[in-house]
Amino acid sequence: MITPQHHAALPSRRTVLRSALLTATAALSATYLAGCSPSSPRSGIPTSSQSAATTGxxxxxxxxxxxxxxxxxxxxxxxxxxxxxxxxxxxxxxxxxxxxxxxxxxxxxxxxxxxxxxxxxxxxxxxxxxxxxxxxxxxxxxxxxxxxxxxxxxxxxxxxxxxxxxxxxxxxxxxxxxxxxxxxxxxxxxxxxxxxxxxxxxxxxxxxxxxxxxxxxxxxxxxxxxxxxxxxxxxxx
CATH class of the missing domain: 3.40.50.360 (Flavodoxin domain)
Incomplete structure (x- = not known):
């Protein structure tokens, strides 16, 4: 929840809904980017069981x-x-x-x-x-x-x-x-x-x-x- 620190008045309902939507969108974007990020360096001999889905x-x-x-x-x-x-x-x-x-x-x-x-x-x-x-x-x-x-x-x-x-x-x-x-x-x-x-x-x-x-x-x-x-x-x- 976003708490205003510099405004005496409570935010309007429209402002609250907009902030919630932006927060949800940011969270979804972060999850997507994390899923596409390169994996950490691998060690050992590669095997045929390793794939792009699991190693990046x-x-x-x-x-x-x-x-x-x-x-x-x-x-x-x-x-x-x-x-x-x-x-x-x-x-x-x-x-x-x-x-x-x-x-x-x-x-x-x-x-x-x-x-x-x-x-x-x-x-x-x-x-x-x-x-x-x-x-x-x-x-x-x-x-x-x-x-x-x-x-x-x-x-x-x-x-x-x-x-x-x-x-x-x-x-x-x-x-x-x-x-x-x-x-x-x-x-x-x-x-x-x-x-x-x-x-x-x-x-x-x-x-x-x-x-x-x-x-x-x-x-x-x-x-x-x-x-x-x-x-x-x-x-x-």
Whole structure:
């Protein structure tokens, strides 16, 4: 109830009704705005049971699937076409940077017939696999994509495209309704054909903005990684 403090006369009936109406309207507006306000920050791993109705925003479950090869690598930019022996492959380094910044599950794609650490041997094998449109077998059980909304597919670029084992992976799973982001490490060619290749082998998926880092620069790519994750609207920890 509103009590006048500076008037000796009692308010008119019309004034009382108007004040009551304004009070009720303000209360209704406050309730509506409270219902639309952002929720507090969430913690932990998001699950498919969370929804916009209960959290205030859409929760995206993310799978980061990557293939990486250590050993002798060709470095074009800083090493002028020289070679360097890597204990950890460039794509694994990049996958670790991504995985440490967002909430996601990680799956490493490994060949049943391991790839050599010798650069020349890898070049020869990759040419054979590309020429024959091979599907190299993957070791172990493949993940289920059920419940995931976003899939990050990471690999090196070999002879202007992702290794054929990536097509083995994508063709074996159902990507319908998923958002796929290609991720690559490269010597000269960026994403090259990965967007087109994933579009062909992931029917029903949305191929969204990819990310490419020169292999020689991947260790210092923290700023670029975070900028890309923010552009594609994945919450950065």
């Amino acid at each position: 925003s859409n929760v995206k479950r993310v799978l980061l699937a990557y293939f990486s090869r250590p050993g002798e690598n060709y470095y074009y930019y800083y090493y002028y076409g020289g070679r360097i022996d890597l204990k950890v492959g460039n794509t694994e380094v990049l996958a670790d940077k991504i995985g440490s910044r967002i909430t996601c599950d990680t799956y490493r794609i490994q060949a049943a017939d391991p790839y050599s650490s010798d650069y020349d041997a890898i070049v020869q094998r990759n040419v054979r696999e590309q020429d024959t449109d091979a599907r190299p077998a993957i070791e172990g059980r493949l993940p289920s994509l059920d419940g995931y909304d976003v899939i990050l597919l990471a690999s090196p670029i070999w002879n202007v495209r992702a290794p054929m084992i990536m097509t083995t992976f994508t063709e074996a799973l159902d990507f319908r309704g998923k958002t796929v982001h290609p991720v690559t490490t490269y010597a000269m060619s960026g994403l090259d054909t990965t967007e087109r290749d994933h579009a062909a082998s992931c029917p029903g998926a949305t191929i969204a903005e990819g990310f490419a880092v020169r292999g020689e620069e991947v260790k210092d790519a923290d700023t670029e990684v975070e900028a890309w994750l923010r552009r594609i609207r994945l919450p950065v920890r």
